[in-house]
Structures are given as structure tokens and as C-alpha cells.
Amino acid sequence: MTSDIWNSTARRSMFMALGLAIIMVLAIACSSDDDDTAAATTPTAPPEESGELVIYSGRSESLVAPLIERFELATGIDARVNYAGTGALAATLLEEGDRSPADIFFAQDPGGLGAVIELLAPLPAELIERVPDWARSPENLWVGVSGRARTVVYNTDNVSPEDLPDTLEGFTDPRWKGRIGWAPTNGSFQAMVTGMRLIWGEDRTRQWLEGIVANEPLVYAANTPIVAAAGSGEINVGFVNHYYLHRFLAEEGEGFDARNYFLPGGGPGSAVLVAGAGMLKTADNPIAAERFLDYLLSADAQLYFAEETFEYPLIDGVARAGLLPSLDDLKTPDVDVSDLGDLAATQDLLREADALP
Amino acid sequence: MTAERVIDTRIAAGRGASWTPRRLLPRWLRREPVWLWLAGFAVAGAAALPAVYLAVRAADSGDTAIDAIFDPDTVSMLWRTLQLIFLVTLGSVLIAVPLAWLTVRTDLPYRRAWAVASVLPLAIPSYVGALAFISAFGPRGLLQGWLEGPFGVERLPNLYGLTGAAVVLTLLSYPYVFLTVRATLWRLEPEMEEASWTLGRSPWQTFRRVTLPLLYPAIGAGALLVALYTLSDFGAVALLQYDTFTRVIFNEYNTSFDRAGAAALSLVLLGVAVALIMVEASARRRARYYSGANAARRDRRTVRLGRWRWPASAFAGVVTFLALGVPIFVLAYWLVRGIGAGETGLFDWTAAYNSIRYSLAAAAATVIAAVPISVLSVRRPGLLSAALERFSYVGFAMPGIAVGLGLVFFGIRYATDIYQTAYLLEFAYVVLFLPVAVGLIRASLLQVNPRMEEAAMSLGRSRANAFLTITVPIIWPGLAAAGIMVFLLTMKELPATLILGPIDSSTLATSIWTAAEEAFFARAAAPSLVLVLASAAPMTFLVLRERSTR
Numbered sequence: 001m002t003s004d005i006w007n008s009t010a011r012r013s014m015f016m017a018l019g020l021a022i023i024m025v026l027a028i029a030c031s032s033d034d035d036d037t038a039a040a041t042t043p044t045a046p047p048e049e050s051g052e053l054v055i056y057s058g059r060s061e062s063l064v065a066p067l068i069e070r071f072e073l074a075t076g077i078d079a080r081v082n083y084a085g086t087g088a089l090a091a092t093l094l095e096e097g098d099r100s101p102a103d104i105f106f107a108q109d110p111g112g113l114g115a116v117i118e119l120l121a122p123l124p125a126e127l128i129e130r131v132p133d134w135a136r137s138p139e140n141l142w143v144g145v146s147g148r149a150r151t152v153v154y155n156t157d158n159v160s161p162e163d164l165p166d167t168l169e170g171f172t173d174p175r176w177k178g179r180i181g182w183a184p185t186n187g188s189f190q191a192m193v194t195g196m197r198l199i200w201g202e203d204r205t206r207q208w209l210e211g212i213v214a215n216e217p218l219v220y221a222a223n224t225p226i227v228a229a230a231g232s233g234e235i236n237v238g239f240v241n242h243y244y245l246h247r248f249l250a251e252e253g254e255g256f257d258a259r260n261y262f263l264p265g266g267g268p269g270s271a272v273l274v275a276g277a278g279m280l281k282t283a284d285n286p287i288a289a290e291r292f293l294d295y296l297l298s299a300d301a302q303l304y305f306a307e308e309t310f311e312y313p314l315i316d317g318v319a320r321a322g323l324l325p326s327l328d329d330l331k332t333p334d335v336d337v338s339d340l341g342d343l344a345a346t347q348d349l350l351r352e353a354d355a356l357p
Numbered sequence: 358m359t360a361e362r363v364i365d366t367r368i369a370a371g372r373g374a375s376w377t378p379r380r381l382l383p384r385w386l387r388r389e390p391v392w393l394w395l396a397g398f399a400v401a402g403a404a405a406l407p408a409v410y411l412a413v414r415a416a417d418s419g420d421t422a423i424d425a426i427f428d429p430d431t432v433s434m435l436w437r438t439l440q441l442i443f444l445v446t447l448g449s450v451l452i453a454v455p456l457a458w459l460t461v462r463t464d465l466p467y468r469r470a471w472a473v474a475s476v477l478p479l480a481i482p483s484y485v486g487a488l489a490f491i492s493a494f495g496p497r498g499l500l501q502g503w504l505e506g507p508f509g510v511e512r513l514p515n516l517y518g519l520t521g522a523a524v525v526l527t528l529l530s531y532p533y534v535f536l537t538v539r540a541t542l543w544r545l546e547p548e549m550e551e552a553s554w555t556l557g558r559s560p561w562q563t564f565r566r567v568t569l570p571l572l573y574p575a576i577g578a579g580a581l582l583v584a585l586y587t588l589s590d591f592g593a594v595a596l597l598q599y600d601t602f603t604r605v606i607f608n609e610y611n612t613s614f615d616r617a618g619a620a621a622l623s624l625v626l627l628g629v630a631v632a633l634i635m636v637e638a639s640a641r642r643r644a645r646y647y648s649g650a651n652a653a654r655r656d657r658r659t660v661r662l663g664r665w666r667w668p669a670s671a672f673a674g675v676v677t678f679l680a681l682g683v684p685i686f687v688l689a690y691w692l693v694r695g696i697g698a699g700e701t702g703l704f705d706w707t708a709a710y711n712s713i714r715y716s717l718a719a720a721a722a723t724v725i726a727a728v729p730i731s732v733l734s735v736r737r738p739g740l741l742s743a744a745l746e747r748f749s750y751v752g753f754a755m756p757g758i759a760v761g762l763g764l765v766f767f768g769i770r771y772a773t774d775i776y777q778t779a780y781l782l783e784f785a786y787v788v789l790f791l792p793v794a795v796g797l798i799r800a801s802l803l804q805v806n807p808r809m810e811e812a813a814m815s816l817g818r819s820r821a822n823a824f825l826t827i828t829v830p831i832i833w834p835g836l837a838a839a840g841i842m843v844f845l846l847t848m849k850e851l852p853a854t855l856i857l858g859p860i861d862s863s864t865l866a867t868s869i870w871t872a873a874e875e876a877f878f879a880r881a882a883a884p885s886l887v888l889v890l891a892s893a894a895p896m897t898f899l900v901l902r903e904r905s906t907r
Contacts, residue, residue: 054860061863061871062880082777083863083871084855087611088758092856094616095765101777101860115614185604187612218517221595224876225491232497247876253698343612357434357600 052078053288056093057106058086059275064106067304071295077288086112086187093119093280103283104292106145106275109187110341113142113278120278121286123293130297131314134336135274144274144337145296146305147312149330150192151242152261152269153230159237166265171237172211180217181226181235184355188223188241188273190347191340196268198340199333202349209353230258237261241273242324246310266331272312274337390820396729401748403726404788407763408627408751411620414766418617425621435629438601441523441594442587442633448527449583450576452676453534458564459669461542463660469900471673472539473893478680479532479842480892482849482866484592485885486529488873489687491516491596499687522599528680529593530586533842534579537797540838541575542568544804544831560660573640574803578796581637585630585754585792591852602626603756610758623759630754634747685889688882695879704883705868712865713891715779715854716847719786720840726787727794727839732824734795735802749795752788757852760789764857777860785853790846794839801835802828837902841895848888865891 057064061083068079082089086108093100093116105120107113113120120141128136128143135144154164158179165171171180183189196205218235220226226238227248248256263269277296279289295301302313310321320326350356425431453475459465460472478486493499496512504510515521545568553563594601603626609619662669695703730749733742752760764785768776775781805828813823829836851866858864863871865884872880 060875061867062875062877080860082858082860083867085611087607087614088761088852088856090614091610091616091619091758091762092765095762096769099769099773111612111614185608185612190612219598221598222874224874225596227876229495229497232495234495234497244876251695251698251700251876251878347613351430357430357605 051285051288052080053103053285053292054101055079055081055104055106055292056089056102057081057083058089058108058112059106063309066308067301070300070304071292074295074300075288075291077291079292090115098282100280100282101284102280103285103289104277104279106277106296107142108275109191109273110137110142110144110276110337111187111191111343113137113276114338114341116278117141119280119282121281121283123279124290127290127293127297130316134334135314136276137278137338138336142276142278143293143297144276144314146275146302146309147272147314147327148188148241148243148275149262149312149324149327149332150188150269150271150273151240152237152263153227153240153245153258154237154261155230155233155235156257156259157233161261164237164261165263167263167267168239168269169208169211172208172215174215176237177215179236180212180215181220181229181238182212182217183220183222183226183239184350186222187343189239190343190350191273191337192239192268192271193350194340194343194346195271195333195335197346197349198335199268206349206353209350209355213354227258231256233257239269243310246321262325262330264331266333268333270330270332271335271340272327272330272332272337273340274314275311276337393729393733397733397742397745400726400730400787400791401745403784404749404752404791406767407755407760407788408624410763410766411623411627411755411759414617414620415624418615418621423621425618426625431622431625434600434602434605435625437519437599438588438603438629440519441526441599441601442584444519444523445526445530445587446580446584448523449531449534450580452527452531453579454538454569454572454576456531456673456676457535457538457542458568459662459673461539462568463662463666463669465662465666465669465673471677472900473896474677474681475535475673476532476841476845476896477889477893478529478684479536479845480848480889481529481681481684481885482592482851482869482888483526483529483590484596484873485688485869485881486684487525487593487596489684490521490525492687492690493683499690517598519599522594522597525593525597526587526590528676530583531676531680533582533586533793534576536838536842537575537579537582537800538572540797540835541572541800541804543834544801545571546804575800577637577640578800581633581750582753582793582796584633585750588626588630588633589754589756591756602629606756607758616762620759623755626756627751627754630750631747633754634750638743638747681889685886688885691878691882692886695877695882698879700877700879703880704887705863708863708865708868708884709887709891711862712848712888715782715786715864716844718779718783719790719847720844722783723787723790723794723843724798724836724840727791727798730791731795731798731802735799736807746795746799750792753790753792757789757850758856760785761853761856764788764853768857777857779859782854782857782859785857786843786847786850789850789853790843793842793846797835797839797842798832801832805831834899837899841899844895845892848892 055068061081065081068081071077072079082102084092089105090107090112093102093105096102100119105113105116122140123143125140128140131144135147136142152164154161165173193205193209196208200208218229220229223240223244226235226240227244229235230238231248231252242260245258245260248258277293279286279293283289297315299315299318302315302318305311306313306318306321310324312320312324312327347356456471456475460468460475465471491498494513495501495516496514498513501510501513549567549571550563553567558566589603591603591607594604595607602622606619606622606626609615609622692703727749730745734746764781768781772781809827810823813827814820818826849866851870854864855867855870858867865888868884869881869888872878
């Protein structure tokens, strides 16, 4: 019942499939040739004057890719960027160790930089002193690049600013029951709680956490969904970083029903955090790496952060976006961001207060 | 014919059940070629690399790892995770089996279109799906907005938590079962069903008493994939506010920056995965379902649905509407809104090109890598082949970030030349998606009577020739389904792609992620829609091919 015809068609189809597979594999091989040679030679290539710079960026491509293009245009250096989450990149750098092809680690928060601190090279004083003391590593191993303030986002339909308390402690009042959104697993939130522990002490911080937990907050995974939920009215208030709101306003227009409320009482709820960058000890191209850091702390780049991502510039002489309050008006607590990066004790406290599983 | 098969099945069952360590001795070396075993070992060894890495890393942490493992919180977290797994797996089977049967065996109107649409939810990244569901059905989502005006509905019931996570994950992962069951249904020989009809059983009775039992291996394989996917999912559960084990592992990496603790917890996760794999294995029927002849060449009776086609169409319609229609609608809404707000740079063709390129290669490589293990596990059931098959599941059950870091660990030390190139990335895809291919290929191999190959060999053909010309054409739908599933999974894979991808090369999945992370919803929507469209192409090809086979 089977025939040679069937076998020959079967064979033909099989060879076709195999051929296709081989072509596909070759397609990968050919078109990524340039990548291969580049990556393979990076560890051994001698440093060149301009050459190539490898950046591991925990900051999102959608935010910093235009800036990196500007850097390439300004310097002629070819920047190659590996974008991923700050945590994933920190772990990758630690796994890579001495062999890492990376020159620069551009992290979303000081915690990520702290995790790889033993891999970072000291930076020249001239560079690091462009930003204030509180926004850089005390050992000169990394430098803050842009600031983001902790703030309260509120739904404009359900809440008017007059109803909002002066400090975060007001949100433990039972009238906020079921109306709060927070993200206790988020790094920025945990840095803020670390600030609370430093300023308020353990007991008062625990009381605050327990007070919020008693108000049954909705638990989100990150800042973005909190702002979205505040806009839709799913929650009335949320604890977030300030600049996400501006993304939503750009995306959905002025009709988006949420605004930031900068706590007039200041304190930990107005802590200013930074995104920062450091240079790897094993950088193959330290000259280009320093030029990149120099560029990030230039007026050009700082203006980009102020105008495009609505973050706080950290060098003198560059103005923040007009609609933001000044850092002085924020009544920011007097703590160094490098001290906010140690989250282990904070996570224990969050677990004790049942804020973390 | 039927009597012969019964004997066949009994022999097979007896043989399968009675393995002893004695069977590991050189006898099998004579029965399957050594190179097949070597290939199987190589592939399973590669798949086990990430687990080796986790063990190395967890050993570093010493007491922390042990504390983490015996923490009472770990136990309660496991319980929460198992609840979700149970619901999602059950829901997926309940949706997928009827859908597969309707689209293969009945005269359901537009059944080929339904078949394509039913697979596509697999192409939607879980965090995009969850985001779309929250936008649509959240307490203050789009639906609530429409209901508020005419009906004064101010809030919809809470979507968050176990129920929401279970519903969304079910809708996104039932295609695993759908594809495995479909591939098997397509090759199931008709005689048994015909016999049942001849004896006066109704189509429903025939389905329940005859067809369904024959589908158990396929359902089991698909259900295992759903369970393992649920176990390792991060995106959907995080957005839907249901804490599972994988979420804790991600937090270890992302906020605690604790690789050792994360590795220890990942090993616990792996233990759960092994338990699930064992459950499936013990439920697996030992019997095999050989075709007496080449089933593809026989016409199969199509079940006439009659007036049942209305509820059947409604069922397919509701599933497709929820699993595919809702996400696409929300994505289109974001896109239109973004264009209206003057957003530009919405789409990057290189990302689409990279995605398709990587995914095609991953599909080809994974299917090829899966063949030796599948053949050995079907043809030479025993301790060793079972171990090989189980090992192939390791990567799929682990969080993608752990697989990525494991390959960083090995790649930077022992494969510097391919580090941060597409080759290592492809390797990661094979490790991640191997069991998907093994499950599908295995299920279709179960239907091939090895006597056909033996007959060809006795007529002078080589083993490879007999396999290529006799077995491969019969299991072709299984191979194709495996390739398509791996293609879809690779298209949306995120964590390993981020870590291992060639520097400077984005894919659709990474573009979606980077945009959605920072609330660039329009920029996330464009590549998401392209992802779904690009994934529709291979499935359409498969469905059309099925018709021509018919």
C-alpha cells in the first residue's frame, strides 16, 4: 500500500525541511557576523583612542537611547548598549567578573551600583565633584546622574490637594482605608523606607508601615501601574517616583486624571533618589568610559534629563523642568543616597510589618 | 486489525512496565544506535547546565540558602503557587480539548480560522496580556468606563488576586494543550471511532469513551507545559497582584540583588517542577497507540454538528474574543491614542527582523535537538531514556533570568567566542523550549508503529533512511506543531533575550518591554501587534497544510 511515490515525496519534503533549517542557522551566522567578531575581540582588543564603548544600561532604552546617540555624535565613539533590568545586569556583571566586556554600568538606582561595588573603578575627582555630595558614592566609585523625587500621585476626580496630609504619616489615618496603592517590592520604595529608618528610627517606621498595611493598600508591582491606577480612579493615592506621571501626561494628554502632590511637610516621603553610573575596573576602554561619564554630567545631557525625562538635573547651572518644585522646596531629608542603597534591613522590617510576603 | 492492535498495545504495555536495571545493559546499545544515545545525552546535558549553575551559586550562600528553603513563608508561597497551577492547568484542559476536537473532527464553520486564532494567544507576552486585561476589565478599566454612563457602574469587581491571575494565565496558556491535542487528533487513526459508531454510540459517547482516552498522553504533555509555564511566569502574576514563588525569586534578583538566595529559591522551584513532571509521568499511559497503516492516507469521518454548531461556534467565539480579541483591542486602542497624541518612532523594523530570524533558527534547532530524546523515550522506555526526557524539562521550569545567568556563567568561561552572540542566545532558546518540542514529538511518535521502520530496514534500508522516509512523514504534524510552538515562544521570550542577546540588537519582545516599563503604551502596542501578526503566519501555514494532506 505504500509506494515509492510516497517515499520520494516524503524524502523530498524532509530534505526541504532540513535545507530550510540549515539556511536558517546560516542566516543567523551570517547576519550576526559583525556582532560576533566585535564581542569576541572585545576582551583582547587594545584600547583605542575613540574606539568602542560597551554600556550595560539598567535605564530603559526608551528613555536613554536618544541621549546615547547624541553622545556618539558628539564624540565619534561607537557606543554599544546592553539594555536590561538593573538587577539582571548587576547579576550578569557579577557572573562575568573579570571577563566582563562592559565598560560602564548605568543603573536605575544606587542599590544596583552597590551590588557590584567591588567591580567598580574609582572615578576622577573632577568628574564626581560636579554633583552634590549626597548624590554620589562616598568612595568615588559611582556618580549620580539624574534625580527623582518620591512623591504622592493622586486621582484628581476623587481627591483635592487640600484633603491630602502634609506628610506620609497622615496616610495611616483610617479614612484612607482601601484608597492607597503602593509597591513594597519596588527598589525606589524600599530606598524611601530606608530613609525613614535613618530619619525616623525603626519603631516609628514600623508603626507607619503597620498603619498603611492596616489601611489595606492595593499592592502593585512597580511605579507605572500605580500611576495608571491613580489615573483611572482605581486608587485615590499612590506612593511613587515623580517622573512617571509626566510620561502618562505625554501619552494620554492633559485629561489624564492624576497629578503629583509634593508633601509640603517634606521628610522621607520627599526623598530624592538618583540614577547613577560607574566604570568597571576591567573596562577595556577607560578613556571612552570617562568621556561617557563626562558627557552624562555635561550641560547637554543634564538638560536632556530635565526636559525629556522630567528628572532633576544634578549639576549646577542646568534648570529643572519648569513644572517641578525646586529641590529646596521639596524639603528633602538630609540623607545621602548611597546610604539608601542598603535594603536588607529594610526588607526585614517590611516583612515584619507584613508589607512583603 | 483491531485485535492486532490490542495485542500490540498489550505487548507495549508489558514492555514499558517491566523495565529493570538489567535493561540498561548493552542490549539497548544494539537496539538503538550509539550516536542516538550520545546525541540524547548531549542535549539533556546542555539542558541541565542552568541547574548546575544554580547549585554552584546556591552552594556559595551556605546557610542563607538553607534558611530560605525551610522558611515557613516559602511553604505558604508554594501553596499559593500550587493553587494557581491547579486552576490554570484545569482551565486550559477544559478549554483546549473541546476546541481541538471541534477544529479537527467536526464541521464547525470556519474551523481553520478558529484553529489559527486559538493558537495565537501563545504569542502574547504574559505581561502584555495582563496589562491589556487590567486596562479592559480592571476595577476602573475601559469596560467600567462604558458601563458608567448608561448604568452608573462605578467599579467592577476586583480583578486582582488568584481568580484574575488564573483566568488571564489560562487564556494565555491553553494553546499548549490545544496544539498538543490537535497534533495527536490529526493522526489518530479512525478505526476505533468508526467501530464505536458502528456499535451505535453517539458522537459524544465516542468522544468520551474512545477518543478522549487516546488523547490522554497529549493532554498530559500539554498540561505539564501549562503547569510549568505557570510556575515560571513572572509578568502576569506581578501585574495581577498574586504572589507566587517566581515573583519572590525575581525580587531577590531585582531589589535584594542576592544571586545566591535567588539560586537557592530557584532550586526549590526546580524541585516543584520535578514533582509536577513525576505526576505527569505516573499518569502517563504505558500503552502506545500504533497505527496499523499510514493513518494520513485514510479519510476520516467528520462529525456533523447539526444544530450544535451554534453553541460550538459561540464557545470558540468567546474563547477567541477573550484570549485574543481583548488584548488586540486594547493594543489597538493604545496605538490609536498614541498616534493621536503625536507619538512617533512607534516601530522598529530591525526588531521584527531580529525576532523572526532568532525564532526561526530556534524552532529549527529545538526540533532537531528534541528528536533524539523523543525517539529514545518512546522506543526504548527505561530508566535512562526517562531520565534524559525529564532533564529536558529543566530549562522550561526555571525562571528565564536564572537560565540566562546560568549561560552567562558558562558562556563567559568556556565559550567566550560565542558570548553575547546569536549562537549562545539560540542555545538558551533550545534549553528553554526543548520540552515543548519533546512533548509534541513524543506524542506523535507514540502513534508510529516501529514495525514499519523495521520492515523497511529488513528490506535493506538504513536506519536513518527508514526514519526519514517512514517515520518523519507520519509525525510531520507533530514536528511542525513543535516548531511553531517554539517559534511563538521565542518571539515573546524576554528575560534570557535581555541577558544573552547580542549587544545592540533589540527584538520585538525587548522593545515591548522597554516601552511598557516606562509607560510608552503606544510604542509597546505597535511591536505587540506585529508579534501577534508574525506569529499568525506559521500557524496559518500549518493549518493550510493539514488541508492539503487531507
